[in-house]
Amino acid sequence: MNQNLELILASERGDLNAVKQLLEDGADVDFKDADGRTALMAATQKNHLSVVKFLLKAGSDVNTRDITQLTPFICSGANGFHEILSEMLNYGADLNSINRFGGTALLPSSEKGYLKTVQRCLDAGIPVNHANNLGWSGLLEAVILGNGGRLYSMIIELLVKAGADVNIPDRDGKSALQHAKDMKQEKVVKILTNDYVEQNETINRAKAFYLDDKYEEAISETNQALEKDPNNLDFYFYKGYSLQELMRYDEALEEYKKALAINPKDLDFYFYTANCLRLMKKTEEALAEYDKACELDPAETFYRYHKSNYLRELGRHEEAVIEMDNLLTLKPNRYDFSFHKANSLRSLGRHEAAIEAIENAIKNDPTNPLYQLHKNQSLELIKKQLESQGVNK
Template identity: 70%
Template sequence: MDQPLNEKLITASEQGDLPTVEQLLNEGASVDYKDAGGRTALMAAVQKNQIPVAKRLIEANSDVNTRDVTQLTPYLCAGANGFHEILKLTIAAGADIKSVNRFGGTALLPSSEKGYLRTVRVCLDSGVAVNHINDLGWSALLEAVILGNGGRLYSDIIELLVAAGADPHLQDRDGKSSLEHAQAMGQTEVVKILKNEDREQHEAILQAKSLIKADNYEEALGILDEALDKEGSNADLIYYKAYFLSELERYGEALEQYRKGLALNPHDLDFYFYTANTLRMMRKPEEALAEYDKAIELDPEETFYRYHKSNYLRELGRHEAAVAEMDKLLAQQPHRYDFSFHKANSLRSLGRHQEAIDAIENAIKHDPANPLYQKHKAQSQELLDKV
């Protein structure tokens, strides 16, 4: 096995350098070779959303179900990061849609949690079980309610999940359902969806949403433009125009529209989340993080934006910063044992294993029978013993 050649393939794949990938494959580089983190070249390409390279490696029979040291497969990684194009490629190549990550969740759960509507749609269309429960005791619907904010995007995700058969009465490990969480969090639109009550939506938006189900994006955008021409500024119309543009990967135009929404009402904090997501897809991490910070500054008591900022920091591998955000979240909501769990995982990534054990103990105190917490404590203890 030519290790330098294989390592070059992983590097070129991560960088999206398709000509070099092609050359290295022709020279005999192995698509099955794994680096110290258990990553194949395909996993490296998926992590950076390098679509042409991922497509080429899949054509070269790279295994879409092989796992790295974090137990992610290329399929699960694409789902967790909202990379719907690569997700579709892995499914077409035989991805195991029943497979789960180290938290016991399918690809549908993290995409529902993080607000990746199109990825949710791909998962549901491929047959991923809508009521699967992960080791935290949450379904995709519970995650979308508990870790969402009940705004435009999360309402659409929840509407999609419910239409696919998500059960609003499934309970978490505390015996609380999605409906009860939505009511307690004041998510008015979500409560209507979960109760199957009528929602008041602009006729142009209903028409546009119907059209994009058949991928008629240009026609949908035309309907929204016509409504905007007639009515002038309307935050909901602007949002849907921007979101459809982002689904078409016209990120610059989408960002411009989201900025219009913010100019209309700088306190419509949802738009900071949308701009952050768009900048993330544009690979502008510093600008994306700044958008989260603007929302946090405007409403420091709202945990939603800080939580999703910490999620993004973990994706970027900035675990020190993620721990700092988790500490702030726990200061606000010490009863959120899931925050302690995420903090523990970042601490373990930093090699601070005793602190990771201390953090997971906080979660265990709340839910001592949870096998996921016990498993992660044991893993951190094992790593600490090795040190």
């Protein structure tokens, strides 16, 4: 194996000493493998902050693209790696760069509930009202793919404060406000109509500390509040998320479980426990938390959708397809679900099935060029498969 490929593999492992040695020996810091990944992309995908910092100092390009048109910068945003994203902002990250779906780093972080990443993107000046090829802005993603709970409400507050337009329509002509009303996200509706004021001063202080990266202060604030009001689940949320930022994951998980012991039907906390377990790399336990929420409310799509997202990140596309089929049974006209299903099927090499899935998206939104592009790409992959088998078609 040549030293350029060794550099990428060492970066993926997070082996900083090997990375340093390989660069000293003359490895190309921006060499790309067969997937178009540089060492910086490999380190970013695995959240190896120390390796990322070293590669950036060595001159690696944060804006170079792999074969899926993903850059290390957008990758950091899409995965909620806000510390890496912050580092890349100091090394020429293109704030207007987009992924293959037409979204900036702000959009996937808004979709997936990565609050601190959203905050960093907004502070950096990434355009708040940019819409992707599905016609969704960060605000629309946070409403449509969120659940209106504590975490997503905070994200929506940040987006609105940064100037997000609540009336921008999606490709179906519906605004974030209309979606929030239809989804009965009452708190979000109040935020979007400037009618929401948090009355609890402790929550206001804890939120302010959290957003200012003063996590120990947020924990102290909520600890004092819990002594007086041990059944207030909002305090457990702010304390748990502050502990997560300090990477005290076991303690964060304990706070979420305390909240669930008080109210096992507060589905919000299953999302928090799943996210915490993901950070702890406890994959099966994280998936089980999503399942618990799905069992408690089988008609709710939020938890199943985010489980499918996680499965795709893990490369477990067969399982992701099953979840997308479940989602499409619940909401057959959600063309974004068909689109994600098609992407997983393509990853599995099932191109004819992928075309069938993308046709459902095209049926719902026939003028969207993104869907036709993906259908054409699948057709091209089928052609290549046949050619490799010696079949002309």
